[in-house]
Amino acid sequence: MNPASAEPLLAGHNVSKYFGGLAALSSVDFAVYPGEIMGLIGPNGSGKTTLFDCLSRVQKVDKGQITFKGEDITGKKPYQVAHMGLARTFQVVRIYRKLSVLENMLLSRQWGGMGVIHLFRRYPKGIEERARDLIHFLLLDPIIEEQAGNLSGGQQRLLEIGMALMPDPDLILLDEATSGINPTLVETIKDRIVELNKKHSKTFLLIEHNIQFIGDLCSRVFVLNYGEMLAEGTPDEIMNNEDVIEAYFGMDGSDDEFDE
Amino acid sequence: MVRLVSFWQQYHLGRWALIIVALALFALPLAQIIVPERKLVTNSLLFSFTQMFMLVTMASNWNLTGGYTGYIDFGHAVFFGLGAYGTGVLMAKAGWIFFPSLIVGAIVALIFALLIGSATLRLKGPYFSIAMLGTFVAMREIVRVIKPLTGGGTGLTLPPYLNRPLFYYVTLIQAVIVVVFVWWLIKHTEFGQSLIAIREDEVGAEMRGINATLHKITIFTIAAFSTGLVGGLWAYQNTFIDPDIVFIESRTLDLVMIVMLGGLGTIAGPVLGAVLLYWMRDIIWANFLQFHLIIQGLVLILIVLFLPEGIVGSISDRSGGTTIGRLWGRYFTAEEDTAPEKAEVGP
Amino acid sequence: MDQFVQAVINGIMLGGFYAVMVLGFSIIWGVMGVINLAHGEFIMAGAYTTWFLSKQYGWEPLVSLLVVMIIFFVIGYILQRILINRIIDRPPLISLLITFGLAIIMSNSFKLVFTATPRSVDTLLSGFWRTGNVTVPVTKTTILIVAVLMMAALHLFLQRTRLGKSIRAAAQNREAARIVGIVIAAVYALTFAISISMTGAAGTLISPIQPIYPFMGAVLTLKAFAITAMSGLGSIPGALFGGIVLGLIETFVATYVPGIGTNLGIISSYVILVVVLVVRPQGLFGGLKPVEVR
Numbered sequence: 070m071n072p073a074s075a076e077p078l079l080a081g082h083n084v085s086k087y088f089g090g091l092a093a094l095s096s097v098d099f100a101v102y103p104g105e106i107m108g109l110i111g112p113n114g115s116g117k118t119t120l121f122d123c124l125s126r127v128q129k130v131d132k133g134q135i136t137f138k139g140e141d142i143t144g145k146k147p148y149q150v151a152h153m154g155l156a157r158t159f160q161v162v163r164i165y166r167k168l169s170v171l172e173n174m175l176l177s178r179q180w181g182g183m184g185v186i187h188l189f190r191r192y193p194k195g196i197e198e199r200a201r202d203l204i205h206f207l208l209l210d211p212i213i214e215e216q217a218g219n220l221s222g223g224q225q226r227l228l229e230i231g232m233a234l235m236p237d238p239d240l241i242l243l244d245e246a247t248s249g250i251n252p253t254l255v256e257t258i259k260d261r262i263v264e265l266n267k268k269h270s271k272t273f274l275l276i277e278h279n280i281q282f283i284g285d286l287c288s289r290v291f292v293l294n295y296g297e298m299l300a301e302g303t304p305d306e307i308m309n310n311e312d313v314i315e316a317y318f319g320m321d322g323s324d325d326e327f328d329e
Numbered sequence: 330m331v332r333l334v335s336f337w338q339q340y341h342l343g344r345w346a347l348i349i350v351a352l353a354l355f356a357l358p359l360a361q362i363i364v365p366e367r368k369l370v371t372n373s374l375l376f377s378f379t380q381m382f383m384l385v386t387m388a389s390n391w392n393l394t395g396g397y398t399g400y401i402d403f404g405h406a407v408f409f410g411l412g413a414y415g416t417g418v419l420m421a422k423a424g425w426i427f428f429p430s431l432i433v434g435a436i437v438a439l440i441f442a443l444l445i446g447s448a449t450l451r452l453k454g455p456y457f458s459i460a461m462l463g464t465f466v467a468m469r470e471i472v473r474v475i476k477p478l479t480g481g482g483t484g485l486t487l488p489p490y491l492n493r494p495l496f497y498y499v500t501l502i503q504a505v506i507v508v509v510f511v512w513w514l515i516k517h518t519e520f521g522q523s524l525i526a527i528r529e530d531e532v533g534a535e536m537r538g539i540n541a542t543l544h545k546i547t548i549f550t551i552a553a554f555s556t557g558l559v560g561g562l563w564a565y566q567n568t569f570i571d572p573d574i575v576f577i578e579s580r581t582l583d584l585v586m587i588v589m590l591g592g593l594g595t596i597a598g599p600v601l602g603a604v605l606l607y608w609m610r611d612i613i614w615a616n617f618l619q620f621h622l623i624i625q626g627l628v629l630i631l632i633v634l635f636l637p638e639g640i641v642g643s644i645s646d647r648s649g650g651t652t653i654g655r656l657w658g659r660y661f662t663a664e665e666d667t668a669p670e671k672a673e674v675g676p
Numbered sequence: 677m678d679q680f681v682q683a684v685i686n687g688i689m690l691g692g693f694y695a696v697m698v699l700g701f702s703i704i705w706g707v708m709g710v711i712n713l714a715h716g717e718f719i720m721a722g723a724y725t726t727w728f729l730s731k732q733y734g735w736e737p738l739v740s741l742l743v744v745m746i747i748f749f750v751i752g753y754i755l756q757r758i759l760i761n762r763i764i765d766r767p768p769l770i771s772l773l774i775t776f777g778l779a780i781i782m783s784n785s786f787k788l789v790f791t792a793t794p795r796s797v798d799t800l801l802s803g804f805w806r807t808g809n810v811t812v813p814v815t816k817t818t819i820l821i822v823a824v825l826m827m828a829a830l831h832l833f834l835q836r837t838r839l840g841k842s843i844r845a846a847a848q849n850r851e852a853a854r855i856v857g858i859v860i861a862a863v864y865a866l867t868f869a870i871s872i873s874m875t876g877a878a879g880t881l882i883s884p885i886q887p888i889y890p891f892m893g894a895v896l897t898l899k900a901f902a903i904t905a906m907s908g909l910g911s912i913p914g915a916l917f918g919g920i921v922l923g924l925i926e927t928f929v930a931t932y933v934p935g936i937g938t939n940l941g942i943i944s945s946y947v948i949l950v951v952v953l954v955v956r957p958q959g960l961f962g963g964l965k966p967v968e969v970r
Binding site: 401403448449451452454455456458459460462463464466467470471474578579582585589619620622623625626627629630633634637 | 713762772776778784
Binding site: 125127146147148151152156157159163164165166167168175176177189190191232233235236 | 519520533538
């Protein structure tokens with residue numbers, strides 16, 4: 070599937086990030102186009118989550134530029150890019166553990182406003198309805214009143230995805246959404262992503278270790294290794310790319326990701 | 330409507346009970362006029378209540394940052410002190426009358442809160458608490474040092490006040506306003522809900538569109554202004570201020586105890602806690618005066634160990650979790666790295 | 677020029693004391709994750725103990741040092757078992773609240789017993805050495821020497837002995853240490869005991885050079901924070917560095933800023949604390965714990 074338009078939705082130019090002397094990211098260039106489902110893979114420690122942190126502005130970049138919807142967001146704060154339509158889940162889920170599933174969802178909607186005074190308004194109608202709809206969409210109805218911290222790992226990930234969807238974002242960054250989840254639930258997540266992508270034109274960028282998942286969903290994949298862009302292409306191209314295979318074998322010696 | 334903070338189970342009963350109590354309190358001094366011979370309502374009783382109203386106000390203010398935003402301020406009493414000194418200096422040195430001095434004193438506290446909050450609110454958990462405690466300790470010395478302005482260690486004497494019921498009503502009105510404000514803010518505005526999100530997971534909240542810095546600084550400043558008002562009122566009522574009676578650790582101890590006892594992060598908690606603490610202290614003062622701070626310290630330890638949710642918190646917490654537990658993410662465990670890190674993320 | 681040299685000497689002496697004062701605080705925090713807001717009060721207690729021994733038995737402060745250390749070791753051990761043990765696995769907010777309560781209890785108890793009248797301790801080690809216009813007080817020199825010896829001893833202990841290594845291991849990674857067979861409870865008890873012992877000793881060291889009163893602790897705790905913020909957790913060279921920096925800053929401020937003296941020292945500590953926390957939160961030295969980035 071080719072990019073629908075020439076204008077990327079999210080792009081990074083020469084992005085570099087250093088921690089002390091270590092380069093977590095080195096001159097990373099990439100682009101995500103509207104309507105795509107794109108994959109980001111790489112061995113452990115290759116900088117994938119760091120890249121997400123930079124894209125979602127949770128971390129500063131040391132060099133380079135990030136643009137979203139054509140606008141330079143390199144200097145913006147996380148809540149600002151959230152208002153622009155970018156949403157993100159975390160490698161270790163960040164949900165509000167002591168609150169119920171419904172409350173988590175209600176607290177995650179778009180909080181945009183025009184300054185401090187506006188924040189003192191009552192929150193708009195329709196929020197609860199939207200939250201319930203999304204809970205239903207993600208099959209979380211049975212546990213709607215459960216305390217979020219009591220949910221299973223998979224349910225928590227689904228909840229976090231739901232929370233990311235509340236403000237109706239255009240681009241969703243999912244960080245290891247299937248990690249530690251049983252296969253049935255993985256299928257559910259996959260179906261939901263496809264539906265959101267096809268029916269609601271949402272763009273996705275997925276960090277994954279589950280290569281099958283990537284292969285089924287993504288039109289394009291790019292590979293990070295040691296903070297550098299190693300390869301980019303379709304899932305087939307990537308999986309037959311020698312450098313990529315070498316990186317995975319060489320790094321942690323495990324080849325189970327490539328079992329089909 | 331999101332029921333994030335439950336009052337107590339019979340919600341409406343609770344609300345009515347409070348309204349009745351508030352009305353009764355408003356009517357109280359009138360009893361003195363209507364039945365003067367009965368001596369039901371003495372001046373010292375009014376004085377006691379005034380002190381209690383001030384505690385309710387300050388505790389509720391403190392709870393705004395501590396209980397709702399999750400930033401436990403160990404130096405909140407610094408705003409009390411700034412309000413007291415702002416008012417005191419204007420009255421004693423510049424000859425101003427009370428009300429303008431009071432407002433300006435509170436504005437001094439507000440401005441200082443803006444300045445110091447911008448720096449300290451970036452800090453994670455314990456570091457914020459410590460930085461504010463340090464602010465409090467340092468301010469005592471700063472006030473002592475700028476002698477030409479503040480009278481230094483010798484202090485300042487304010488013109489005497491004459492109208493006791495005035496204080497009663499002003500402090501009562503402030504207490505009512507503050508408690509209602511907290512209730513309205515938390516239950517009826519986006520702002521209040523955002524505070525709770527920030528408390529639960531600040532990074533997550535930011536990622537979901539909440540400008541955490543703005544929220545934190547705004548609520549911090551509002552709380553500081555309100556506490557500054559209390560400081561000014563206290564100063565006038567006391568007619569004398571010096572660094573060692575204004576900036577005393579026991580003020581912070583009182584606030585912390587009240588809110589912990591009543592329930593961190595609840596609306597009724599600070600009110601209940603203030604009432605209990607006040608009368609508890611009265612009893613202790615009557616019988617064990619020299620031990621009272623020792624006992625208070627001991628009680629604080631016991632509360633923290635065995636009743637961390639406070640009374641209201643334990644009754645009304647449906648979720649089975651604890652507010653202390655809620656702050657887990659912010660006040661990281663001993664397992665994780667405890668080196669200070671900025672709470673604020675991004676550029 | 678002489679004034680400058682004098683300030684440097686005074687600053688270093690003060691700094692050496694500060695360094696040893698902060699060790700207990702820093703170690704408890706670094707190893708057990710407990711922030712001891714009663715730190716200054718333990719110093720105060722050590723100072724009062726020294727004063728008592730001096731008044732009652734006529735002991736020189738330096739002579740009481742060992743006794744004080746033993747007493748406070750025991751106190752620390754007991755305190756850890758009955759109180760601190762409960763708060764190690766809880767959020768640090770709890771340790772703040774509890775040690776805050778402890779600080780209030782301690783300062784007011786001592787006020788009750790000893791009254792608020794400031795006390796002072798006499799020592800035979802008085803007098804000065806003089807070169808030109810620069811004076812070097814004997815007392816403070818002795819304190820500096822003792823402080824450095826204590827730090828060296830602690831450093832060797834942590835690096836060379838089995839218990840010391842266990843403590844460092846526990847600080848780095850509790851679970852791993854436990855797996856390897858280190859008995860965490862015992863390690864914590866001993867760590868706390870040693871730290872309190874050193875803190876009490878700091879009280880002994882401070883007793884000849886400043887008046888002793890029940891509420892002297894708050895300012896010392898603040899200074900401990902400032903130094904730890906600069907130096908990182910549990911780092912002995914860091915504590916030395918941070919202590920000397922603070923000592924020099926305070927001395928220079930007191931020397932060159934007219935008319936205000938030691939009060940500004942407290943303010944400088946505070947300013948340092950805030951500046952460091954805001955600008956470089958992880959301190960300047962790594963210390964016992966590896967610093968995670970997020």
